[in-house]
Amino acid sequence: MMASITISPYVLPGIKDFKLEPEPVNYIRIDHKTKDALIVAVIESVCKYFGVDYNKISSNSRNAYIVEPRRMICYYLYESRFKFTLKEIGDIIGYYNHATVLYHIGKVNNFLDAKDKQTIADLEKLDKLINYQEVKC
Numbered sequence: 001m002m003a004s005i006t007i008s009p010y011v012l013p014g015i016k017d018f019k020l021e022p023e024p025v026n027y028i029r030i031d032h033k034t035k036d037a038l039i040v041a042v043i044e045s046v047c048k049y050f051g052v053d054y055n056k057i058s059s060n061s062r063n064a065y066i067v068e069p070r071r072m073i074c075y076y077l078y079e080s081r082f083k084f085t086l087k088e089i090g091d092i093i094g095y096y097n098h099a100t101v102l103y104h105i106g107k108v109n110n111f112l113d114a115k116d117k118q119t120i121a122d123l124e125k126l127d128k129l130i131n132y133q134e135v136k137c
Contacts, residue, residue: 030131035082038130039092042076045129049122058094070094072126074104 032038086098111119
């Protein structure tokens, strides 16, 4: 639902009930043709969404604000249509072993099974950032 702005005739004399509607925005789906294109899109989107630099994500830090984006990258790449191996995902996020990647994926799945609202909202927003591009009509 789009909000509209009503301009009062008292502010602009001579204009009655003028409504300024926001420009409608549509989204087109982006088809990532290669694994590399998807990796770049996922990493850029996750870093932008969480406001974290990739160098921090690929470090061995255990701070919660860094671990959460790392989990999302693991989960998204594992669930993608390219079916990355656990070792490939581990190499992408900073040379972690397959067990660490599996742990991250399991944590996200546990949050989803528990219907964690924050995790669901994060994944939906990330999906939009990764797979769709805004197009103004």
